[in-house]
Amino acid sequence: MLQEIQAMGSHAMDIYDYLLAGIDPRLKEYPLMQNPIPMSSILLCYLFFVMYLGPRIMANRKPFQLKEAMIVYNFTLVALSVFIVYEFLMSGWATTYTWRCDAVDTSDSPQALRMVRVAWLFWFSKIIELIDTMFFVLRKKHGQVTFLHIFHHSFMPWTWWWGVAYAPGGMGSFHAMVNSSVHVIMYFYYGLAAAGPRFQKFLWWKKYMTAIQLTQFVLVSLHATQYYFMDSCDYQFPMVLHLIWMYGTFFFVLFSNFWIQAYVKGKRLPKQDVKQCKNGTAVHTNGKHHENGINHGTSNGASNSSAPHENGSIHVSKMKKA
Structure with a gap:
């Protein structure tokens, strides 16, 4: 029995080493990209805080206001998202990409390295966005901490770590560019909302935020679907496209249900x-x-x-x- 356990452990380590060997060498100097353990630890701490520790700490406390912090946070993410979209465009989508079958440029050319950098920055922005839920917990907005919210904020950075580690660029990065474009609008809305009652009259378009997100998932899924109808495509990581297609479809269903429950029923x-x-x-x-x-x-x-x-x-x- 002990020998079987040791054999299984050895086999698991072989798989782990094999996975690490596949990480793009251009990313190994970037923070948190040496292996998935630091990233996974951050996400586990996030889940522990928002689902247990945070509510327990705040149970007998008054909610924090955090108005100034939220204004700075939201408009900082607006600026960061604008920069990410611009870098994706300049790294290929507005220059050399065809918007159909675009392979990952694995060279050390300035444009290829620029794509690697913005791909990592996009992933790191997902880690920053974990603060969204922490604001909810500290302000005791428990109704906002839904399954959809927690799943989206934890699942996406975990899967995107692997996507960035193996495929920083190419047609798989379309998802990231579209998502960052949506976040420019979304965090601009949140920034105005945090500014106080005098800006409420400018927030009449709240329900269209969900419509914009639904459009995002449709575009992402349609772009990935192209791959299945091409006679040939030299994109190196088809598994990434399979995951993106499933991701877009799955979240389209979840957000559609949210739309129906919130604005129809x-x-x-x-x-x-x-x-x-x-x-x-x-x-x-x-x-x-x-x-x-x-x-x-x-x-x-x-x-x-x-x-x-x-x-x-x-x-x-x-x-x-x-």
Whole structure:
């Protein structure tokens, strides 16, 4: 029995060494890219904090406001995402790529090394974005810490580490460029939301954020689907495309369900509001404006605010009479 366990351990180490040997040598000097252990440890600590330690620490504490920190954080990510999109374009997508079958340039040319750098920077931005959930926990916005949110923030950086390690560039990087483009819009929205009530009038397009994300997954899946209809393609890592296609399709289903629950069925609203929203009645509750089943509250950096009312119950009563 002991010999069998030792044999299995030796076999596992052989597989691990084989996987490490496949990492692009141009990336081995980049932080956290020598092996998957540091990256996996960060993600495990993230899951432990947001699912257990953070809520336990905050259980008997008042929520932190963190307004200034969130404004800086969100607009910093806007700038970083703009830079990443620009670098992807200049590294191939706006210069030498065909937008169809584009292989990974494994040379040490300046443009190839530029693509390696931006591919790593995109992955590292996913590590930075783990702070999103920490803000939710520290502000006790427990309703925002959903399965979809946690899965998206933990699964994507783990899988993208392998994608960057083996295939920094080529047609597999289309996903990263599109995702960064979406994050320019998304974190700009969160930055405005964090700035306070005076910017609420500029956030009428909240529900379209989900539509933009759905469009992202459609584009990513369609681009990857090309591979299956090409007579020949010299892209070196087809497994990356298989994973991207599954990723785009899977998250399209999850985000579609979110759209239906939030904006079609109105299940993200308080139950007493859903009936009135279906009847076309505008309601002000808990500092949020609900109209026609759409929640005009805020997420991430947003603070719950509304126009002042002397008496919320009287206001709702008048609305019913009207």
